[in-house]
Amino acid sequence: MRVCGVSVKDTTTLLLDEEPLITGNQTFSSITEKISGIVEGETNKIWFILLGLTSSLALMFFGSMGFLFWEGVGIWGVNNPVGWGWSIVNFVFWVGIGHAGTLISAILFIFRQKWRTSINRFAEAMTLFAVVCALIFPGIHVGRIWIAYYMFPLPNQMAMWPNFRSPLLWDVFAVGTYFAVSLMFWYTGLIPDLATLRDRAKTRFRKMILAIFALGWRGGNKQWKNYEFAYLLLAALSTPLVLSVHSVVSADFASAVIPGWHTTIFPPYFVAGAIFSGFAMVMTLAIIARKVYKLEHIITVNHLEKMTKIIMLTGMMVGYAYAIEFFVAWYSGNVFESFTFVNRAFGPYAWAYWIMVSCNVIIPQLFWFKKIRTSVPIMFVISILVNIGMWFERFVITVSSLANDFLPSSWDYYSPTVWDISLLIGSFGLFFSLFLLFIRFLPMISIAEVKGVLPQADPHYYEITKNRSRDE
Amino acid sequence: MAQIFPKFSNRIPLLVLVLTVLLTVSVVVFFWYFASPEYTDVGYSPEQPVAYSHKTHVDSLKIDCRYCHTGVERSAIAGVPPTQTCMNCHVLIGVNEESLALVRDSWFESKPIEWIKVYKLPDYTYFDHSAHIFAQVGCESCHGDVQSMERVRQTKSLSMSWCLECHRAPKDHLRPASEIITMKYVYPKNQLEFGSQVMSEKNLTPPTTCSGCHR
Numbered sequence: 001m002r003v004c005g006v007s008v009k010d011t012t013t014l015l016l017d018e019e020p021l022i023t024g025n026q027t028f029s030s031i032t033e034k035i036s037g038i039v040e041g042e043t044n045k046i047w048f049i050l051l052g053l054t055s056s057l058a059l060m061f062f063g064s065m066g067f068l069f070w071e072g073v074g075i076w077g078v079n080n081p082v083g084w085g086w087s088i089v090n091f092v093f094w095v096g097i098g099h100a101g102t103l104i105s106a107i108l109f110i111f112r113q114k115w116r117t118s119i120n121r122f123a124e125a126m127t128l129f130a131v132v133c134a135l136i137f138p139g140i141h142v143g144r145i146w147i148a149y150y151m152f153p154l155p156n157q158m159a160m161w162p163n164f165r166s167p168l169l170w171d172v173f174a175v176g177t178y179f180a181v182s183l184m185f186w187y188t189g190l191i192p193d194l195a196t197l198r199d200r201a202k203t204r205f206r207k208m209i210l211a212i213f214a215l216g217w218r219g220g221n222k223q224w225k226n227y228e229f230a231y232l233l234l235a236a237l238s239t240p241l242v243l244s245v246h247s248v249v250s251a252d253f254a255s256a257v258i259p260g261w262h263t264t265i266f267p268p269y270f271v272a273g274a275i276f277s278g279f280a281m282v283m284t285l286a287i288i289a290r291k292v293y294k295l296e297h298i299i300t301v302n303h304l305e306k307m308t309k310i311i312m313l314t315g316m317m318v319g320y321a322y323a324i325e326f327f328v329a330w331y332s333g334n335v336f337e338s339f340t341f342v343n344r345a346f347g348p349y350a351w352a353y354w355i356m357v358s359c360n361v362i363i364p365q366l367f368w369f370k371k372i373r374t375s376v377p378i379m380f381v382i383s384i385l386v387n388i389g390m391w392f393e394r395f396v397i398t399v400s401s402l403a404n405d406f407l408p409s410s411w412d413y414y415s416p417t418v419w420d421i422s423l424l425i426g427s428f429g430l431f432f433s434l435f436l437l438f439i440r441f442l443p444m445i446s447i448a449e450v451k452g453v454l455p456q457a458d459p460h461y462y463e464i465t466k467n468r469s470r471d472e
Numbered sequence: 473m474a475q476i477f478p479k480f481s482n483r484i485p486l487l488v489l490v491l492t493v494l495l496t497v498s499v500v501v502f503f504w505y506f507a508s509p510e511y512t513d514v515g516y517s518p519e520q521p522v523a524y525s526h527k528t529h530v531d532s533l534k535i536d537c538r539y540c541h542t543g544v545e546r547s548a549i550a551g552v553p554p555t556q557t558c559m560n561c562h563v564l565i566g567v568n569e570e571s572l573a574l575v576r577d578s579w580f581e582s583k584p585i586e587w588i589k590v591y592k593l594p595d596y597t598y599f600d601h602s603a604h605i606f607a608q609v610g611c612e613s614c615h616g617d618v619q620s621m622e623r624v625r626q627t628k629s630l631s632m633s634w635c636l637e638c639h640r641a642p643k644d645h646l647r648p649a650s651e652i653i654t655m656k657y658v659y660p661k662n663q664l665e666f667g668s669q670v671m672s673e674k675n676l677t678p679p680t681t682c683s684g685c686h687r
Contacts, residue, residue: 158631160632
């Protein structure tokens with residue numbers, strides 16, 4: 001098709017011929033109405049029930065923490081030789097979950113993946129809440145909250161500093177930076193939408209609160225120009241963080257000399273796993289949210305299908321890492337290393353290992369089929385299985401290597417106690433409580449950005465549609 | 473659209489910024505100074521059961537530290553003398569002194585005087601006094617100019633960083649064996665050289681690991 005003597009392909013990438021990202025003939029105002037309506041309308045009954053449930057679990061989380069501080073880490077299953085139990089597993093699990101948000105908002109933004117606009121807001125929020133959960137675990141894992149400040153290099157009268165050569169300290173900086181940058185990114189993205197809500201607000205109080213957080217946004221050209229640039233800079237700033245944070249987390253293990261931990265593949269392997277689990281969590285939440293709030297036109301099956309492809313890709317990367325670990329263990333000729341991996345697959349923790357392999361490597365292979373990639377219930381189940389698998393991956397790495405290391409006389413079997421379990425389940429309670437509060441009080445989809453990918457937003461939209469109707 | 477906020481609110485962000493900075497700085501300074509042993513511990517000088525004056529006994533009468541504190545060179549704890557040490561002289565001197573009544577009572581009844589310890593280290597620290605004298609650290613380095621004190625006073629913070637200051641750079645603080653009990657000692661110009669010499673002669677390796685003191 002040619003418009004005014006120029007191939008349309010050159011200017012608009014055949015915008016109108018592409019499958020639209022947003023379906024249901026949406027207009028600018030219908031998008032605003034739809035998304036703001038969730039925040040402004042009556043509170044959904046299901047929301048109350050869910051919040052009641054999740055906040056009870058969150059309460060259990062804090063209660064268990066209280067008992068932990070009172071009684072000490074003896075309430076956990078950790079002992080010699082397994083000194084790192086579920087709290088470390090949970091930490092790595094939650095940090096991993098937190099990787100999808102920044103990947104979607106930063107890396108996909110830089111690669112101009114327009115489909116990110118429908119999911120980036122709540123993926124970023126999910127990231128923040130996952131990192132909150134993650135930060136709690138290293139804080140409590142020694143059971144002495146009153147010396148939590150030891151984690152930070154604070155000047156003190158003891159002249160005592162954390163070990164700057166230890167990845168455990170790098171973790172504090174890496175995860176702290178990640179949280180701060182993710183928060184800034186999320187908030188910057190929120191500003192135009194907060195202004196939209198401010199302008200729609202009915203009561204004076206609501207207007208004022210939103211006006212404070214909208215930072216005087218008026219939507220002028222100059223503001224948009226600065227905003228876009230700031231957003232790009234933040235995206236560039238957070239892109240390396242997506243890769244660095246989990247690399248540092250993996251260094252907690254890789255820098256130790258325990259067989260099964262001391263491998264150079266850990267950083268990329270952990271990053272791939274983190275994105276894998278993060279996308280699975282985004283998918284779980286997206287499927288629930290679009291169903292409950294009827295957002296099927298904005299978070300379309302098309303979006304979900306794109307996510308399944310990323311899950312499949314990262315799942316295969318993780319599978320490759322599992323395979324390479326075995327290869328290197330054999331190729332190294334190191335008896336301890338070889339033993340560790342044979343022991344993982346066929347030793348006392350074989351059950352956990354095979355849960356991990358089936359959930360992370362085998363099940364995502366189903367996404368090769370278009371039918372499964374477009375079936376919402378199946379992908380919902382798979383997304384949950386992926387996160388179960390990823391939790392077990394961290395469990396297998398942390399526990400199996402410690403339980404059976406160099407000296408057979410020190411081997412022992414680790415099993416969790418009820419407090420380990422209550423802290424894990426409780427952390428889910430906190431995570432979902434925060435998420436539910438978020439979707440009730442803030443626009444869970446970026447109104448401004450979704451409008452930007454509507455066909456009407458293209459500068460040539462009216463030109464093309466006019467010409468097209470003339471051609472016909 | 474009507475304005476939501478009055479005009480003066482333009483100044484609020486600046487005000488908040490300034491207040492945040494001020495508040496942060498003052499909180500940090502407050503804790504840095506007032507919560508440190510430099511403030512809380514230095515100057516501790518409890519009233520003792522007997523108003524014993526180091527100034528009189530050491531400065532005027534020139535009694536050697538070790539006449540009373542006999543264990544300083546050999547024992548892990550420096551020690552406070554028994555009443556007998558006082559009575560070695562006070563059976564003849566000041567026998568009717570009002571201020572010495574408690575000392576005499578203690579002697580007759582064989583009941584120790586309950587001196588109040590000034591230089592207290594936490595129970596979780598291992599400290600050996602004799603090791604420090606062996607290493608030729610002057611009394612003054614930790615206890616200050618006791619010779620001029622009417623009532624003993626804590627002059628150093630005894631914080632961990634204070635200990636480490638010397639353990640990390642002991643050369644600055646070592647003296648000739650003959651000068652250990654000297655007060656107001658002036659370090660020579662070649663102190664570093666001398667300090668290194670003492671360290672190598674006596675093979676001194678002050679611990680800076682956790683278990684050096686927290687055993």
